[in-house]
Amino acid sequence: MRIILFLLRKEFLQVFRNKSMLPLIFMVPIIQLIILVNAATFEMKSIRIFIIDNDMSSSSRSLISKISGSPFYKIVNTGFSYKQAMDEMHKGKTDAILNIPPDFEKKLFKENTGKIQLVINAINGTSAGLISAYTNTIINDFNRKIIIDASQNIAVNASLIKSLNINYSFWYNPELNYKTFMVPGVLVLLVTLIGFVLSSMNVVREKEIGTIEQINVTPIKKYQFIIGKLFPIWIIGLFELAFGLAIGKLLFNIPMVGSLPLLFFVASLYLIVVLGMGMFVSTLVETQQQAMLISFFLLMIFILMSGLFTSIESMPDWAQYIVKANPIAYFIKIIRLILLKGAGIMEIKKDIIILVLFGISMMSFAIIRYRKTS
Amino acid sequence: MNIFKGFVIKEFIHIFRDYRTMVILFGIPLVQLLLFGFVIKSEIKDADIAIYDQAKDNHSKRITNKLLSSGYFRLDKDLDNYDGIHQAFREGKVKLVIIFEQNFSEKLEKTGNANVQILADASEPNTANLLVSYSNAILSSYIKDLNSTSKMPYNIITEIRMEYNPELKSVYMFVPGIMALLLMLISAMMTSISITKEKEMGTMEVLLASPIKPFVITAGKVVPYIFLSIINVLIILSISYYVFDVPIKGSLFLLVSVCILFILTALSLGILISTVTNSQQVAMMISLVALMLPSILLSGFIFPIENMPIVLQYLCQLMPPRWFIEIIRNIMLKGVSFSFIWKETCVLFIMMIVFNLLSIKKFKIRLE
Numbered sequence: 001m002r003i004i005l006f007l008l009r010k011e012f013l014q015v016f017r018n019k020s021m022l023p024l025i026f027m028v029p030i031i032q033l034i035i036l037v038n039a040a041t042f043e044m045k046s047i048r049i050f051i052i053d054n055d056m057s058s059s060s061r062s063l064i065s066k067i068s069g070s071p072f073y074k075i076v077n078t079g080f081s082y083k084q085a086m087d088e089m090h091k092g093k094t095d096a097i098l099n100i101p102p103d104f105e106k107k108l109f110k111e112n113t114g115k116i117q118l119v120i121n122a123i124n125g126t127s128a129g130l131i132s133a134y135t136n137t138i139i140n141d142f143n144r145k146i147i148i149d150a151s152q153n154i155a156v157n158a159s160l161i162k163s164l165n166i167n168y169s170f171w172y173n174p175e176l177n178y179k180t181f182m183v184p185g186v187l188v189l190l191v192t193l194i195g196f197v198l199s200s201m202n203v204v205r206e207k208e209i210g211t212i213e214q215i216n217v218t219p220i221k222k223y224q225f226i227i228g229k230l231f232p233i234w235i236i237g238l239f240e241l242a243f244g245l246a247i248g249k250l251l252f253n254i255p256m257v258g259s260l261p262l263l264f265f266v267a268s269l270y271l272i273v274v275l276g277m278g279m280f281v282s283t284l285v286e287t288q289q290q291a292m293l294i295s296f297f298l299l300m301i302f303i304l305m306s307g308l309f310t311s312i313e314s315m316p317d318w319a320q321y322i323v324k325a326n327p328i329a330y331f332i333k334i335i336r337l338i339l340l341k342g343a344g345i346m347e348i349k350k351d352i353i354i355l356v357l358f359g360i361s362m363m364s365f366a367i368i369r370y371r372k373t374s
Numbered sequence: 375m376n377i378f379k380g381f382v383i384k385e386f387i388h389i390f391r392d393y394r395t396m397v398i399l400f401g402i403p404l405v406q407l408l409l410f411g412f413v414i415k416s417e418i419k420d421a422d423i424a425i426y427d428q429a430k431d432n433h434s435k436r437i438t439n440k441l442l443s444s445g446y447f448r449l450d451k452d453l454d455n456y457d458g459i460h461q462a463f464r465e466g467k468v469k470l471v472i473i474f475e476q477n478f479s480e481k482l483e484k485t486g487n488a489n490v491q492i493l494a495d496a497s498e499p500n501t502a503n504l505l506v507s508y509s510n511a512i513l514s515s516y517i518k519d520l521n522s523t524s525k526m527p528y529n530i531i532t533e534i535r536m537e538y539n540p541e542l543k544s545v546y547m548f549v550p551g552i553m554a555l556l557l558m559l560i561s562a563m564m565t566s567i568s569i570t571k572e573k574e575m576g577t578m579e580v581l582l583a584s585p586i587k588p589f590v591i592t593a594g595k596v597v598p599y600i601f602l603s604i605i606n607v608l609i610i611l612s613i614s615y616y617v618f619d620v621p622i623k624g625s626l627f628l629l630v631s632v633c634i635l636f637i638l639t640a641l642s643l644g645i646l647i648s649t650v651t652n653s654q655q656v657a658m659m660i661s662l663v664a665l666m667l668p669s670i671l672l673s674g675f676i677f678p679i680e681n682m683p684i685v686l687q688y689l690c691q692l693m694p695p696r697w698f699i700e701i702i703r704n705i706m707l708k709g710v711s712f713s714f715i716w717k718e719t720c721v722l723f724i725m726m727i728v729f730n731l732l733s734i735k736k737f738k739i740r741l742e
Contacts, residue, residue, distance in 0.1 A: 170496035
C-alpha cells in the first residue's frame with residue numbers, strides 16, 4: 001500500500017509539473033463542447049432555394065409565399081430559366097430548386113393534377129433527405145388547403161371521406177433541440193479521449209525516455225505499477241466529466257433528469273474500461289508516435305460506430321452486432337438514458353454488468369501483456 | 375544533390391523501419407472507406423417500436439400489419455397500459471410508441487374520424503423526426519386506400535430529383551472528407567512529429583552543425599511524406615471508384631493536381647508546427663486540436679457549414695480542408711472545369727505561401 005502511495009505521488013507530481021497538461025485539462029472540454037456541439041448539427045435552419053416560376057398564377061404565387069414565409073427557407077434567387085438555376089447549384093450557391101412549369105394552375109384545376117419539380121443537391125444525403133421532407137410537408141399543406149377551399153364550392157360529400165387525426169408528440173426533447181442530443185454524447189467523447197490518450201501515452205513515454213527500466217529493476221509489483229499509473233488519470237477523467245457537465249448546464253442548459261451520483265458511478269466503471277484499453281495499447285507499442293496513431297485509429301472506429309453522430313438503428317445487422325462490442329456505445333446509451341430520461345439503476349443494470357465485464361477483461365489483458373523483462 | 379538524395383533515403387529507411395506506423399497509415403483509409411461505405415447510412419430500417427392497441431379491432435390490426443411489414447419498424451412489445459410507455463422508453467430500446475384509441479374501427483366507420491397517437495423518443499431528434507414521418511406516411515396511405523372509391527380532386531404531384539447522388543449514398547459525401555483528413559494526418563501531423571522527434575532526440579543539433587542547409591534538411595524530411603500521401607490518394611480514389619461506384623466526372627489530371635497542391639499546403643502547415651514546438655507531445659496536441667478537429671468538424675465533411683452559427687462559419691473559412699473538400703466534390707461529383715474552382719484553388723495556394731513564409735521566419739538554426 002505504501003508503495004502505491006509513493007507511486008501515486010510521483011505520478012501526480014509529473015502530471016502537474018507538465019505545463020502543457022493543465023491547459024489541456026481545461027481547454028479541451030471547453031473547445032469540444034462549444035465547437036462540437038455547435039458545429040455538429042443537422043438542424044436545418046436556412047435551406048437555400050432557387051425558385052423558377054414559369055406559371056405566374058395566383059396558385060404558384062401563394063405556394064411561393066408559403067415557402068418564403070417559412071423560417072426554414074431562404075430564397076436565394078428567382079428566375080425563369082432552368083439552366084440558370086442549375087448553374088447556381090453547380091456553383092454551390094443553392095441547395096434546392098423548385099421548378100413550377102407553365103400551365104401548373106390550369107392543369108391543376110382542369111385535369112385535377114398539377115406537376116411541380118423539386119431538384120435537391122444530394123451530395124450530403126442526410127441533408128437532402130431532410131430538405132425533401134420539409135418541402136414535401138409545405139407542399140402537402142398547401143395542397144390540402146386548396147382542396148378544402150375548393151370543396152366548399154363544389155359539393156363533395158364530406159362524410160364519405162374518412163380521415164385519421166394523427167397526433168404526435170416528441171418525448172424527452174419536445175423542441176427537437178439538437179444540442180440536448182449532442183451534449184451528453186460529447187461528454188462521453190471527452191472522457192474517452194482524455195482517458196485513452198493519457199493512458200496510452202504515459203507508459204510509452206517512460207519507455208522512450210528509458211526510465212521504465214529503472215522501474216522494472218525495482219521490487220514494485222506489476223499491479224502496483226499499473227494502479228499507480230492509472231489512478232491519477234482516472235481522477236482526471238472524473239474531474240473532466242464534472243467540469244463538462246457544469247459547462248453543459250451553464251451554456252446549453254441541458255436537462256439532467258436522472259441521478260448524478262448514478263452517472264458518476266457508471267462513469268467510474270467506464271473509465272476503468274477506457275484506461276485498460278489505453279494501457280493495453282501502450283504495452284503493444286514502442287514509441288509515442290505509434291501509440292498516438294493506434295489510439296487515433298481505434299478511437300475513430302469506436303466513435304463512428306457508437307451512435308454519437310448517426311443512429312445505430314440505421315446500420316446493417318452485422319454492424320449492429322459489432323456495436324455490441326463497443327464500450328463507447330454503451331456509455332453513450334447510458335448517459336442519455338440517465339440525463340434525458342431519468343432512468344434508474346434497475347433500467348440500466350444489464351448495460352452496467354456488460355461494462356464491468358469489459359473492465360475486468362481489459363485490465364487483465366493489460367496486466368498480462370505488460371512485462372517487466374524485455 | 376547527392377547529399378539531398380542520401381538524406382531522403384535516410385528518411386525512407388526511418389519510415390519503413392517502423393512497420394506498425396506504416397500498417398496504420400495505409401489501414402486508416404481502408405477502414406474508414408469501408409465504414410462509411412457499408413455502415414453509416416442515413417436511412418433507418420427495423421426501428422424497435424411498441425404498440426398500445428386499446429381497440430384490437432379490424433382497422434387497428436390492419437394498420438399495425440401495414441406498419442410492421444413496411445420494413446421500417448419491428449415490434450418490440452405490445453403494451454397494455456399507459457404507464458408501460460415510460461418504462462419502455464427508459465429501457466432505451468423502443469424508439470416509437472403508437473396508440474390506437476378504444477373503438478377505433480367503429481369510430482372510423484361511423485363518424486369517419488378516429489384518433490391515433492404517435493409518441494417518439496426525441497432524445498435522438500433526427501431519428502425521432504424520420505420515424506414520425508415514416509409512420510405518418512404509412513397511416514396516410516392506409517387512409518388514402520380506404521378512400522380510393524371517392525376520388526380526391528386537385529392533386530399536386532411533386533417530382534423530386536436528387537441531383538449528383540440519386541441513391542443518397544453516404545460514400546459520395548465522405549470520400550472527399552476522408553482524403554482531406556488523411557492528407558492532413560500524413561502530411562501535417564507526421565511531418566511535424568518527425569521533425570520534433572529529431573529535436574527531442576538531440577539529432578537535430580548534429581544536422582544543423584553539418585554543412586547541409588536547413589532548407590535541404592526540411593525538404594529531405596518532406597519528400598517521403600509527399601510520396602506516401604500520393605499513394606494513399608490513389609488507393610482511396612481507386613477503392614471509391616471501383617468498390618463504391620463513386621463517379622469521377624471531372625478531369626483526373628485536375629483532381630490529382632489539386633490533391634498535390636493540398637498535400638503541399640498541409641506539409642507547409644506541418645513544418646510551421648514543427649518550428650514552433652520542441653516536443654513530440656506538444657506537436658501531437660497541436661496537430662490533434664488544430665488539425666483533426668477542424669478537418670472533421672469545420673470543413674463541411676459531415677456537417678453542412680451553412681447550419682452552423684455565423685462565428686463558426688467564419689472560422690471554417692480559415693481551414694484549408696474546407697476549400698479542398700469543396701474543390702474535390704465539385705470535380706468528382708459535379709464534373710466542373712477549372713474556371714469554376716479557381717477561387718478555391720487560389721485560397722489554398724495563398725494559404726500555402728503564408729505558412730511557408732511564417733516557417734521561414736520562425737525557423738531557428740541555433741539552439742536556445
